[in-house]
Amino acid sequence: MAEKTIVEDIDRSLYDFRYDEDDAYKVDEGLTSAIVRQISEEKNDPEWMRDFRLASLEKYNQIPIPDWGPSIMGLNMNNIVTYVRPNTDRMHAKWDEVPDDIKNTFERLGIPQAERESLAGVGAQYDSELVYHNVKDEVAAQGVIYTDLESALHSEHADMIREHFMKLVPPTDHKFAALHGAVWSGGSFVYVPPGVSVEIPLQSYFRLNAPGAGQFEHTLIIVDKGAYLHFIEGCSAPKYNVANLHAGCVELFVGEDATLRYSTIENWSKNMYNLNTKRARVEKGGRVEWISGSFGSHVSYLYPMSILAGEGARAEFTSVTFAGAGQNLDTGTKVVHAAKNTSSYINTRSISKSGGISTFRSAVVVGENASGSKSAVSCESLMIDDISRSDTVPAMDIRTADCDVGHEAKIGRISDDTVFYLMSRGMSEEDARALIVSGFADNVGKELPLEYAVEMNNLIRLEMKGSIG
Amino acid sequence: MAEAILSVENLHAKVEEQEILHGVDLTVPAGETHVIMGPNGAGKSTLGSCIMGDPRYEKTSGKVLFCGEDITNDSTDKIAQKGMFLSFQNPVEVPGITLSNFIRSALERKEGRHIRVWDFKKQLEATMELLSMEPSYAERDLNVGFSGGEKKKAEILQLLMLKPSLAILDETDSGLDVDAVRTVSKGIEEYKRTVGGALLIITHSTRILDELDVDRTHVLVAGKITAEGDRSIIDEINADGFEKYL
Numbered sequence: 001m002a003e004k005t006i007v008e009d010i011d012r013s014l015y016d017f018r019y020d021e022d023d024a025y026k027v028d029e030g031l032t033s034a035i036v037r038q039i040s041e042e043k044n045d046p047e048w049m050r051d052f053r054l055a056s057l058e059k060y061n062q063i064p065i066p067d068w069g070p071s072i073m074g075l076n077m078n079n080i081v082t083y084v085r086p087n088t089d090r091m092h093a094k095w096d097e098v099p100d101d102i103k104n105t106f107e108r109l110g111i112p113q114a115e116r117e118s119l120a121g122v123g124a125q126y127d128s129e130l131v132y133h134n135v136k137d138e139v140a141a142q143g144v145i146y147t148d149l150e151s152a153l154h155s156e157h158a159d160m161i162r163e164h165f166m167k168l169v170p171p172t173d174h175k176f177a178a179l180h181g182a183v184w185s186g187g188s189f190v191y192v193p194p195g196v197s198v199e200i201p202l203q204s205y206f207r208l209n210a211p212g213a214g215q216f217e218h219t220l221i222i223v224d225k226g227a228y229l230h231f232i233e234g235c236s237a238p239k240y241n242v243a244n245l246h247a248g249c250v251e252l253f254v255g256e257d258a259t260l261r262y263s264t265i266e267n268w269s270k271n272m273y274n275l276n277t278k279r280a281r282v283e284k285g286g287r288v289e290w291i292s293g294s295f296g297s298h299v300s301y302l303y304p305m306s307i308l309a310g311e312g313a314r315a316e317f318t319s320v321t322f323a324g325a326g327q328n329l330d331t332g333t334k335v336v337h338a339a340k341n342t343s344s345y346i347n348t349r350s351i352s353k354s355g356g357i358s359t360f361r362s363a364v365v366v367g368e369n370a371s372g373s374k375s376a377v378s379c380e381s382l383m384i385d386d387i388s389r390s391d392t393v394p395a396m397d398i399r400t401a402d403c404d405v406g407h408e409a410k411i412g413r414i415s416d417d418t419v420f421y422l423m424s425r426g427m428s429e430e431d432a433r434a435l436i437v438s439g440f441a442d443n444v445g446k447e448l449p450l451e452y453a454v455e456m457n458n459l460i461r462l463e464m465k466g467s468i469g
Numbered sequence: 470m471a472e473a474i475l476s477v478e479n480l481h482a483k484v485e486e487q488e489i490l491h492g493v494d495l496t497v498p499a500g501e502t503h504v505i506m507g508p509n510g511a512g513k514s515t516l517g518s519c520i521m522g523d524p525r526y527e528k529t530s531g532k533v534l535f536c537g538e539d540i541t542n543d544s545t546d547k548i549a550q551k552g553m554f555l556s557f558q559n560p561v562e563v564p565g566i567t568l569s570n571f572i573r574s575a576l577e578r579k580e581g582r583h584i585r586v587w588d589f590k591k592q593l594e595a596t597m598e599l600l601s602m603e604p605s606y607a608e609r610d611l612n613v614g615f616s617g618g619e620k621k622k623a624e625i626l627q628l629l630m631l632k633p634s635l636a637i638l639d640e641t642d643s644g645l646d647v648d649a650v651r652t653v654s655k656g657i658e659e660y661k662r663t664v665g666g667a668l669l670i671i672t673h674s675t676r677i678l679d680e681l682d683v684d685r686t687h688v689l690v691a692g693k694i695t696a697e698g699d700r701s702i703i704d705e706i707n708a709d710g711f712e713k714y715l
Contacts, residue, residue, distance in 0.1 A: 418561045420523050423545035424554070425575040425627065432546075439565025439610070 033057055036182050043150060043185070048162060056171035056181025063175040070299045070328035070357070075245060075273050139198060145191040146202055149218050152189040161189065164220055168251040168279040168307075176247040176275040180216050184249065187217035192227040194255070201263075201449060203232035219250040223258040223286075230261040232452065244272045246297075252280035254288050256310065261289040263448060265456055268296035270326055275301050284310030284339070291447045292319040294331050295459050303361060305334040308342035308370075315344045320441040323356030323388070324463055332361035332393075337370035337403070346377040347443050352388035353463065359391040364398075364405060371402035380410045382440050384433075384464075434464040473534070474499040474635050474667045475520070480531035482519045489515045491692040492531065497635070502661065502668040502681060504703065507689035508711045513671045514558060516689065517639045520669075521555040522548045535635070550579060554633035556624040558640040562612045568623060569593060569607040572630050579631060596629050600656050618649040625656035629663075636660065637669045642677035654680045675707050688714045 036057050040050040065072065139146065145157060152161055171181035188204050204219070223229050233250075246268060254260045260280070268274050274297040280288040290304050306315035315335050323329040335344040350358040360379045381390035392409045414436050422432035438445065438457045445453045477495040481488060489512045497503045507513050519526045520533055522545040533541045540548050563571070573589050597604055600622045612620050621641055628636050638657070642650050654677055660666060661681075670677065686703055688696040688711070695714045696702065705713075 415561065416525060418563060420518075420521075420525070420545060421557060421561045422563065424521055424549055424557075425571070425631070426546050426549040426578045427575070428546050429544070435563070435566060439563055442565045445565070 031057070031060075031179075031183070039183060039185070044154070046153060046158065049153065052166070052171075053182050053184075056178050059171045060175060060178035060182055063172075063178055065175055066301070069301055069330045069359075072273055072275070072299055074298070139200070139202070142196045142198070143193040144196060144198055145189065147189050149187045149189045149220060150185075157189070157191065160191065160222065161220065164222060164251065164253060165218075166249070166251070168253070168281055169249050169277050173277065177249065177277050180218070180247050180249045180277070184216045184218045186215075187219050187248070188221075189219075190221040190223075190229065190231065192223045192229045192258075194225040195227060196224075197228040198230070201230040201232050201261075203234065215244075215246045215248065217248045219248070221251070221260065221262075222253045223255055223260045225255040226257045227255065228259045230263065232449070233262070233264045234266075234452070234455075244269070246272055246274045246276060248276045250276070250278035250304075252278075252288060254280060254282040254286040254313075256283045257285040258283070259287040259289070261291065262304075263291040263452070265293040265448070265452055265459075266296055266300075266302075267459060270296065270298050272297040273299050278302070278304035279307070280305070280315070281307045281309050282313040282315065285312045286310065287314045287316070289316045289447075290318065290333070291444055292317070292331075293441070293444050293448075293456055294319070294321040294329055295456075295463065297329065298327060300329045300331060302329075302331045303334050303363075305336070306344065307336045307338060308344065308373075309338050311339045311341055313339060313342045315342075317344070317346045317348070318443050318447055319348045320444040321348070321350040321358050321360070322441075322460065322463055323350070323352045323358040325354035325356060328357040328359075330359045330361060332359075332363075334363040335365070335375065337364075337366040337373040337375065339370060341372040342370055343374040344376070346375075346379070348379045349382070349441055349443055350379070350390055351382045351384065351437060351440065352390050353384035355387045355389075357389045357391075359393065361393045361395075363395040365396075366398045366400055366403050366405065368399045371400050373400075373403045375403070375405045377407040379408075380412070380440070382437065383411070383413055384437070430464065434461045437464055472499055472537075473497065474536055475669065476532075476534040477516075477520065478532045478534070480516075480519065480533065481529045482515065482526045483529055484515070484526050488529070489526070489692055490519065493689070493692070493694055495687060495694060497667050497669055498684075499634070500665050500667055501684040502670065504678060504683050504686045505669065505671045505689050506673065506675075506686060506703065506706055506711075508715075509673060511689045512692040513673070513689055514639050517555055517637045517669070517671050520637060521545055521553060549633075552579075552634040554628055554631060554636045556621075556628060556636065556638045556641055558643060560612050560615075560620045560624055562610075562614070564610045564613050566611050567608050568611050568626075571611045572627055575627070575631060593626075593630065596626055599629075599659060600626055601652050602626065617644045618646065621645060621649065621653055622656070625653055625660075628660055629656060632660075632664045633666055634664075635667045635669065637671065639671045640673070641670070642672060642674060650676050651680075653677065657681065675703050678703055690714050 033054060036053050040053050166181055169177050171178040190202060192198055221231060252260055252262060266274065282288050288306050292304065294300055294302060304317065308315060317333040319331065321329050321331045333346055337344065344364065346362060348360055350360055352358040358381065362377055364375045364377060366373050366375065377394060379392055381392065383390050390411055394407050396405060398405055414433055418436055419429060419432045422435060423429060438460050441460060445456055448456060473496045475497040477493050480490050480493040482490040493516060505513055505516065515526060519528060522543055528541055532539060535548065535551060535553060572593065573584060577584050593607060594604060597607065602622050606619060612623060615623060641653055645653065683700045683703065686698055686700060687694050688702065690711065
């Protein structure tokens with residue numbers, strides 16, 4: 001009479017929809033310097049950017065594929081169309097002007113809803129191009145710049161971009177950072193002037209639509225002294241059989257006494273290779289708060305890094321990773337304490353189910369000059385069944401005696417007591433398990449704006465659906 | 470005698486190949502208050518869990534009837550929806566849902582209709598006041614960080630809000646101080662008075678019974694009912710312990 005948990009592919013039909021390709025332009029498959037020049041020309045890059053792309057391509061050809069972590073052998077760069085531009089040739093400031101099929105896709109993802117609810121601005125990305133971009137007047141009136149990175153390259157902010165672009169994540173960092181440097185396309189640029197507090201979160205929505213298309217958006221955010229910003233990035237992609245690659249890059253510059261909260265809910269389709277690189281540099285008294293939910297993709301390598309460069313700088317990292325059937329999600333974070341009295345708090349949860357593999361990898365580095373620093377790492381894993389896997393790989397490199405560093409890890413299963421308790425109040429076994437998993441992921445859920453928390457709980461419910469035999 | 474709301478017939482149950490219940494017979498007529506007493510390890514909590522359909526226990530023979538319906542192989546959620554309630558000895562902590570939302574969703578499932586937040590809140594507040602519960606507990610995650618006493622009160626709160634036709638109370642008085650026992654007893658009386666449901670009280674002490682009218686007492690020893698009678702059995706056990714039933 002014991003209830004059995006069986007392996008069953010989850011129903012992702014809600015998220016796996018697409019429209020037929022109708023692309024204005026598409027480059028040949030495979031990556032050569034001719035293609036990179038073509039991309040650069042098409043984008044009307046300034047000269048330095050074209051040279052930057054070509055130098056990155058050289059690095060890309062030199063650097064080997066990573067030999068640690070989940071296998072990415074399913075990825076063949078020769079088959080990946082690196083640049084796909086949807087059939088809309090310029091930025092749209094108004095929702096009404098966005099083409100219908102693109103609009104339908106966004107509508108199914110809830111973008112207009114978010115817009116209605118008065119979030120500050122929407123920079124939604126369709127394939128490799130920003131198609132819809134809108135900054136609310138009140139935010140612009142505060143002097144906040146929120147635009148797509150490509151037009152910013154031709155604006156009065158060009159110098160600021162040149163000064164910061166891929167300085168935190170140089171193309172030499174790893175093979176996919178080099179690839180990104182060569183073919184990056186689309187993405188957001190945000191600048192918050194000193195002392196300005198942006199009351200409403202800015203959000204952007206990324207999405208892939210073309211088979212075999214890579215996505216290489218670049219996000220550059222500069223929060224000046226004493227300013228505050230919450231930026232939300234969310235993504236979902238339709239399902240295809242051709243391997244898809246996401247190698248985006250996020251660079252965050254957090255000024256003195258400034259705070260930047262960067263929230264992400266990722267829900268790539270299950271054929272995606274998500275090799276994203278995110279990094280923040282935090283100056284004296286500043287603070288970065290990463291909130292991260294990873295649900296999709298076939299393989300992920302994702303380790304947002306915080307460099308605590310100024311005295312008293314602080315990093316918080318709160319994440320949940322959910323690996324289901326066929327998924328190998330390698331996620332975690334890295335913190336470098338490079339100044340006195342800096343602190344980092346890492347609180348992660350990972351869930352694995354139906355044979356999914358979830359690995360938590362962290363690295364905490366406390367430099368010689370970082371006396372008085374504190375770091376606390378807490379990671380908890382939940383395994384839903386006997387065939388799933390969860391690993392924890394914490395690394396610490398401590399070079400001063402004057403610091404306080406702690407690590408705790410817990411691995412558990414859904415408690416039969418809790419399921420029985422919830423069912424004794426009339427809840428079905430499926431709902432009881434979904435509730436327990438949502439509760440487990442509550443470290444992230446309670447940090448998200450309500451609509452995102454609801455979306456995340458719906459995702460969990462969807463992932464847990466059909467898990468009861 | 471009223472019609473039986475619960476009948477347990479020759480129930481055998483085992484866990485991990487070890488038989489714990491060796492043929493239990495028990496009948497509770499609708500609206501009556503019955504007590505199951507017995508020494509530690511007699512299988513009292515197992516009996517309560519088995520009746521409620523805990524999948525960890527395998528029922529090897531015998532039957533459980535609820536309102537005349539055979540529920541021996543029903544799942545716990547179905548049994549709950551039919552109107553049975555089990556108050557846990559150690560209520561578990563469930564982060565991610567507030568006490569208030571949990572009770573409201575349970576109530577909506579039971580009644581099969583949407584319940585207006587305003588009406589619900591009013592009723593919840595009044596019931597919490599009756600149980601001397603701090604109103605802020607309603608918005609806290611279910612049982613998370615509650616003291617032992619608050620957890621037990623939260624169970625009685627759910628009993629009063631969900632209004633089941635049969636409530637099994639498993640060691641509801643254990644670990645409570647005198648005041649808390651009094652409050653919980655008051656809640657149970659309120660349930661008898663307003664809902665009129667049947668009670669099956671599992672206990673190894675008698676404090677909680679002091680202020681309740683007990684219709685019948687069953688003594689469970691080593692997985693079998695070894696004696697039955699009226700309230701006087703409780704007083705005997707109080708005076709002499711379980712020795713004569715062993």
